[in-house]
């Protein structure tokens with residue numbers, strides 16, 4: 416039996432990358448996991464009976480409300496959905512920024528609004544929000560829209576933590592450095608010279624390698640059960656900001 420036995424966890428963007436690794440790790444720690452993603456085909460590749468895979472587009476407020484109304488009690492919410500927009504302020508259109516806010520920030524507002532009344536009724540809940548070191552933690556070149564929105568995630572996390580700390584709710588953010596995932600592979604290939612792009616990403620991680628999704632998932636499991644931790648901003652970046 417794991418430390419999260421009897422708990423129910425909902426994850427957004429769970430079909431691949433950090434979300435997927437976290438679904439597997441939470442299950443290994445004993446939780447029952449509802450793994451959601453907009454990509455139903457990728458979700459269909461989960462084989463574990465303790466993982467209930469369901470399509471959910473976190474941009475769709477009505478769908479988010481309907482999902483949580485039907486989900487039953489949720490103990491752990493991991494808001495993992497997010498998109499990387501590359502470029503400086505000069506390359507980010509209003510539409511780029513609006514989309515980044517919608518997916519990286521407002522989607523979390525939607526899921527937290529939907530899950531919080533049930534958590535408050537039971538006086539217990541752990542919310543984990545995906546930020547990044549590219550945020551208020553560190554200025555990273557060509558990540559204007561991304562960093563702006565990931566900094567907002569830190570603000571919203573601390574705000575929720577402060578408002579509900581006395582009522583059994585914990586809310587924490589995680590700030591990874593560079594992590595190997597399908598979308599990272601896409602970004603590397605998009606640069607033309609894959610090996611050079613990968614070497615540049617490795618070079619900025621003082622630990623000498625890119626992080627693995629499972630390493631971030633360990634932190635998600637820890638925060639899910641860390642009963643004295645709230646409002647924390649956990650940097651997990653291979654020493655990038657050390």
Ligand code: NAD
Pocket residue numbers: 427428429430431432433434451452453454457471472473474495496497498499518545546547548590591592593594595596597598599628
């Ligand atoms: P990824 O980018 O490879 O996968 C993202 C997943 O999100 C996909 O399965 C996709 O289908 C899903 N998704 C996209 N739009 C969605 C929507 N509207 N509703 C529901 N799901 C949707 O995964 P990743 O690289 O592990 O990134 C996951 C999170 O971690 C993101 O928030 C990202 O910003 C953050 N992050 C990643 C890194 C990294 O280096 N990979 C570093 C720091 C933070």
